[in-house]
Amino acid sequence: MKKISGSTLSRRQFLASTVVSISFASTPDALARSFSGQLPWSPFAADPPTPARPGPWLFFTHDEAQTIEAIVDRLIPGDDLSVGGKAAGCAVFIDRQLAGFFGSSERLYMKGPFVQGLPQQGLQSPILPSERYRAGIATLDDYCSKTFSGRTFPALAPKEQDEVLQGLEKGSIDLGDADAKTFFELVLQNTMEGFFADPIYGGNKDMASWKMIGFPGARYDYRDFVNKHNQRYPLPPVSIMGRDDWGGKG
Known part of the structure; x- marks a missing residue:
């Protein structure tokens, strides 16, 4: 010793x-x-997820938020199985992500050269997600205003909105430097993430999507049900934050 x-x-x-x-x-x-007998770090030290709290928009302006809410509600329309993208909080999820490190790409290598890569390599671009959203929404509303007699995207009828989104997806609508197809793919990806992510991040309100697909969420143990294929999970899902009606057991 x-x-x-x-x-x-x-x-x-x-x-x-x-x-x-x-x-x-x-x-x-x-x-x-x-020299005090302790290592210079704490076991299990990590940055826990910060809950996205209800409140004002952190990134979007009021008009931008209306456009994004209208878009997510057409990408995921409400039906008898689940609420739509807006009610599920997909726009809130995107807003909180853009206000954080995702929006500024601060955790990504963002130095050149930037070249056209393979599809599986992901987007190669110096444009930040926050910049792509801001420019994409502005040019989209400008396009809609010129095409539909002064009406921006939120004011369009659902059928008209779907036609615009299809044009973005195909790249047949010109949004200039905003790149319609890339903008659409980014919004679609983030909308799906917001719909299925843990509610702690602002989307999937009341775990609506998890209830729809029977996902157990962050429950500690559900081994009794792992081998029960093609059977609906009988217990309600649990978020990282727990449940309002859950006393810590489950």
Whole structure:
């Protein structure tokens, strides 16, 4: 056993502390903690998801939000199986994502060169998602206003909205530098994410999509049901945050 600063350390702890001392010698706090018998990190330390709280838009302006709400409601229209994209909070999900690191691509490598890659490589572009949304919505509403006698996308009839979205999907509508097809694919992808993601991120309100498909959510254990194929899961889903009617068991 090795005694240091009044603390009795095992050989294993001493060696670990020594390695940490060398690796983090430039960090006073880490150095101090290494000789106290503690490693310079906490077990299970990680950034937990931050719940998306109800409230005003964080990224979208009022007019932009109306356009996105109208789009997500046509991409996922409500029916007898589930609520539509707007009621499910898909626009809120997108707004919170754009206001965070997704919108600024701060966790992605964003230095060139940018070239046309293969489809499976994903989008190769210096344009940030926040920039693509802002430009896409503006040019879309401008296109609709010129095409439909001054009416922007939210004011169009459902059939007209579907025709516009189909034009974006095919790339037959010119949105200039905003790139209609790329804009549509991004909004569609984010809408699906908002519909099926955990409600902690602002979408999938009341776990509507999970209830529709019978997904158990973040339940601790459902091994009893894993091998019961083609049978509907009998228990209500649970979010990362739990349930309003759930007392911590399940």
